[in-house]
Amino acid sequence: MQNLHRQLLIGLVAVAMGAFLALVAIPNWVSAPDKVPHIVLSPLFWPYTIAGLLVLSGVGLVLSGRYSDEIFNADETRIPGAMKRILIFAAIAIAYVRLIPLMGMVWASILAFGATVSLLRPGHPRLAIICAVLFPLILYVFFAHIAGVAVPQGKFVRLP
Amino acid sequence: MSMMDNLAAGFGLVANFQAILSLLIGVVIGTIGGAVPGISVTMSVALALPFTFAMAPINGILLLLGVYKGGVFGGSIPAILIKTPGTPASSATVLDGYPMAEKGEAGRALGMALWASCTADMISNLSLILFAGFLASFALSFRPPEFFTLILFSLTIISGVSGKSMLRGALSAVLGLMLATVGLDLIYGTNRFTFGNPNLMGGLNFIAVLIGLFAIPEIMAVIWSPGDEHGRARGLGANRVSLADYRRCFKAILRGSTIGVILGSIPGIGAAPSAFLSYSEARRKSPHRENFGKGEIEGVAAAEAGNNGVAGATLIPLLSLGIPGDVITAIIIGAFMIHGLQPGPLMFVTNADLIYGLFIGLILSSVFLFVVGSAAIRVFKYVADIPRSILFPGVLVLCVYGVFAVNNTIFDIGVMFAMGAVGFLMLRNDIPAAPFLIAYILGPLLEDNFRQAMLMSGGSPWILFSTPITWIFWALTLFSIVAIIRAAMTSNRQEQGSMGF
Amino acid sequence: MKAGLLGIVGAMTMAVSAPMARAEYPERPITMIIPYGAGGTTDLSARTISEPLGKAVGQPLVMSNIAGAGGATGTVAVKNASADGYTMLFGRVGPHSVSPAMKAMLPYTLDDLRFVAVYEINPIVCVVDPKSGIQTVEDLVARVGEGGVTYSSSGVGSLQQIAAVMVLREFGVEDPVGAATHIPQKSDGEAATSVLNGTATFLCTNSSPLAGFVKAGQLHPLLTTSEERLEGFDAPSATELEKPALTRLVGWTGIAGPADLPDELVAQWSGWLATATEDPRFRQRMEASGSIIELMSPEDSDSFIRGQYEAIRALVDELGMRIEG
Numbered sequence: 001m002q003n004l005h006r007q008l009l010i011g012l013v014a015v016a017m018g019a020f021l022a023l024v025a026i027p028n029w030v031s032a033p034d035k036v037p038h039i040v041l042s043p044l045f046w047p048y049t050i051a052g053l054l055v056l057s058g059v060g061l062v063l064s065g066r067y068s069d070e071i072f073n074a075d076e077t078r079i080p081g082a083m084k085r086i087l088i089f090a091a092i093a094i095a096y097v098r099l100i101p102l103m104g105m106v107w108a109s110i111l112a113f114g115a116t117v118s119l120l121r122p123g124h125p126r127l128a129i130i131c132a133v134l135f136p137l138i139l140y141v142f143f144a145h146i147a148g149v150a151v152p153q154g155k156f157v158r159l160p
Numbered sequence: 161m162s163m164m165d166n167l168a169a170g171f172g173l174v175a176n177f178q179a180i181l182s183l184l185i186g187v188v189i190g191t192i193g194g195a196v197p198g199i200s201v202t203m204s205v206a207l208a209l210p211f212t213f214a215m216a217p218i219n220g221i222l223l224l225l226g227v228y229k230g231g232v233f234g235g236s237i238p239a240i241l242i243k244t245p246g247t248p249a250s251s252a253t254v255l256d257g258y259p260m261a262e263k264g265e266a267g268r269a270l271g272m273a274l275w276a277s278c279t280a281d282m283i284s285n286l287s288l289i290l291f292a293g294f295l296a297s298f299a300l301s302f303r304p305p306e307f308f309t310l311i312l313f314s315l316t317i318i319s320g321v322s323g324k325s326m327l328r329g330a331l332s333a334v335l336g337l338m339l340a341t342v343g344l345d346l347i348y349g350t351n352r353f354t355f356g357n358p359n360l361m362g363g364l365n366f367i368a369v370l371i372g373l374f375a376i377p378e379i380m381a382v383i384w385s386p387g388d389e390h391g392r393a394r395g396l397g398a399n400r401v402s403l404a405d406y407r408r409c410f411k412a413i414l415r416g417s418t419i420g421v422i423l424g425s426i427p428g429i430g431a432a433p434s435a436f437l438s439y440s441e442a443r444r445k446s447p448h449r450e451n452f453g454k455g456e457i458e459g460v461a462a463a464e465a466g467n468n469g470v471a472g473a474t475l476i477p478l479l480s481l482g483i484p485g486d487v488i489t490a491i492i493i494g495a496f497m498i499h500g501l502q503p504g505p506l507m508f509v510t511n512a513d514l515i516y517g518l519f520i521g522l523i524l525s526s527v528f529l530f531v532v533g534s535a536a537i538r539v540f541k542y543v544a545d546i547p548r549s550i551l552f553p554g555v556l557v558l559c560v561y562g563v564f565a566v567n568n569t570i571f572d573i574g575v576m577f578a579m580g581a582v583g584f585l586m587l588r589n590d591i592p593a594a595p596f597l598i599a600y601i602l603g604p605l606l607e608d609n610f611r612q613a614m615l616m617s618g619g620s621p622w623i624l625f626s627t628p629i630t631w632i633f634w635a636l637t638l639f640s641i642v643a644i645i646r647a648a649m650t651s652n653r654q655e656q657g658s659m660g661f
Numbered sequence: 662m663k664a665g666l667l668g669i670v671g672a673m674t675m676a677v678s679a680p681m682a683r684a685e686y687p688e689r690p691i692t693m694i695i696p697y698g699a700g701g702t703t704d705l706s707a708r709t710i711s712e713p714l715g716k717a718v719g720q721p722l723v724m725s726n727i728a729g730a731g732g733a734t735g736t737v738a739v740k741n742a743s744a745d746g747y748t749m750l751f752g753r754v755g756p757h758s759v760s761p762a763m764k765a766m767l768p769y770t771l772d773d774l775r776f777v778a779v780y781e782i783n784p785i786v787c788v789v790d791p792k793s794g795i796q797t798v799e800d801l802v803a804r805v806g807e808g809g810v811t812y813s814s815s816g817v818g819s820l821q822q823i824a825a826v827m828v829l830r831e832f833g834v835e836d837p838v839g840a841a842t843h844i845p846q847k848s849d850g851e852a853a854t855s856v857l858n859g860t861a862t863f864l865c866t867n868s869s870p871l872a873g874f875v876k877a878g879q880l881h882p883l884l885t886t887s888e889e890r891l892e893g894f895d896a897p898s899a900t901e902l903e904k905p906a907l908t909r910l911v912g913w914t915g916i917a918g919p920a921d922l923p924d925e926l927v928a929q930w931s932g933w934l935a936t937a938t939e940d941p942r943f944r945q946r947m948e949a950s951g952s953i954i955e956l957m958s959p960e961d962s963d964s965f966i967r968g969q970y971e972a973i974r975a976l977v978d979e980l981g982m983r984i985e986g
Contacts, residue, residue: 038619043345093577122549206699349817358737358768362729502873568725
């Protein structure tokens, strides 16, 4: 990263994505009818246009990145443990989505709230725990009983 | 009957306790619904609809209009406080509203949002009453070729919300265009990037993408650097909107309202593009251009004027032609029909008293909006003071409930988190999220209208230049592009050496 | 994947509650899935019947919009739900007879659903812009011969698309797919607007969204697919025009469950709907928007839907309209 400017890297990624789109993704995952009266009407036309634009903007970023000395705000401060916390949060998010059908929205939310709070080193841990329990319950009452949404219920405890 | 008679009859309809109460209840429901992410205005109106069946026609319709108006403003509350647009239309409000809240000016931002909303709402209602006939003829002259050029022009607003680097803004927009291709093709119904998954066939849920792009990265940014203190200057500075603020923003509000009225009277565009267009116009004209995106009050005013300006104007095609401008007015048409009323040109003859009653109700609704909005701000303002370690886990849970509620699928929650990861990567690399969102909204419209135009002409591109309206938008597009290039070159020259561009 | 998850949840809740449910179904709120977004024709019909139907059922009905892919997303959610009667679907002509006939890659078939009733019928009306000079279907057919005729619809695989093709075909256009151009729109409202503003020459769609435009003289009706003339539409009916095949071409709304919905639940639903559709206020509201309220038994509903499906399927195969991708 010392040698290559961030903007140049972003540009290279964009060019790679555009190439992937044009060479792999569109031929494989976009289906079009056999006979199309006009090329501009094909379902493929717009995706290929976007792939072209992606490569174009990538090239622009690479060219400007070569001469840029812009400082990215992401690089300004290095915080210890930041990356680790983000990875833990990703795990929380995945578990959250998986747990909703099993436990129901409310119980999964209480766990996710608690887990996220613990990442944030709260100044008032007791208050945080109270909120973790109460807030999902209040939201449940609002969404299920006022807004009439079928909030997912788990297989263990059904709420009224 | 003369107009005066109709006006008097209209007063007779509205001047009763029930009509005024239903309007007020509507505004309250709308504001609350709008303030909860995931409960969109459409959903609030749909939920309120069954209750109107048993009411007198005018009361029922006033209730729904109240919900509509309240909802459009209500969306700005979470947009400013927790960077989570309550409705898609308030996404543009996030750009400067949230930085203001970070600076400890949440009350001032909310106040300006309310003032701008009410002003734009009033202007929009007046335009409906005074220019409905003129603007209605405008609505029918927008066919696919005209739409295509209008949307092409609207895409130039991306430059106005790109922040530091135009190129990275462009990249963000292209990524948005790319994501919007997921789903079934409009013309042939074939699959595009759906991998046989029925959840992908309808395209990615817009609200899930929106919340994933704005709110989740903010939660992750707090996890990146935790702590209970909010931004540095929180608590300092004025926390109420002042008359001087309003005067300073008045031009932006007027401009935003006009944009809202024009876009609102064209069926099928909606409030979000109008808010962004108004925002980027305000930025272009403002002497404080460099403050936009960092907490400039004019940005909040412009965005809110842009989306509220649409609300009254969407009733123009509805009342004068019977055409719904968006999903919300489609529901309101349903409410008319349930009562045996048919909106359209005949209604001005057969039910003129009702129309004038609605006009009076609309004017009243702007006033109610101000009262209800002021009360809401007083309550919600304190959200900004909740310690971050409790606020952001709460935002997380709220977003999950809200995104589920939109389409009742857990899949959408997964989409939200996936978009959150994308949004966080973009945030870390200084790639702005707003162009992504605009492209995500406008991209499919651009493609669909282009292909519809090609179907009309049998593949000949000349149809895109066939009417005066298309010429106007081609000229405007060209003009904007030249202006963008010139602005980029001058700022490049000025900033060389200091920060780089 | 999510639909799979939904299925798992459903299966699990059933495993817990099924033994008791036999005795006293329903014992908790029932989720009614509307496969379209809020505010559409289907949504409006569903929300109108929810009030009398909820009273008949004796438990709250939770209206859940699962929109997307012309009704496919919501249908799959019900297909994968457990057949305990706590997840039911509002069926509609588009996703449940036209799409299965037209789309090869549809993630469900008619065999994945069990219909308990069709309760609303809505005839089709074909309309043109009065300024176009087209007065009758014959005029329209003549215009098709000259070329440049277009028709709009609410999307690919919708009733409107097949209706336009079927009408042209019945009136002697050999190759309606090639002779007239289909310009799909994204909703009922947009489809009507596109005829009003001249994007498309004609549109064949449900009578209810068109009634206002016809009454105000903004659109001119050419024919209705009903057996008798429709009130408010000054146009000949299919029977008058001696095209009985067109009377199959109607919109409908019904209620369905997953394929293995038990017989006693089907009977229970049929009874509830009989009560609900007798509600005078419901009838009046639906009829005000041009619908015909007519409750079909589960067997009749099934044969009606399959009959419509077969007719459309035959036309689709003959004209090569099937969407393979």
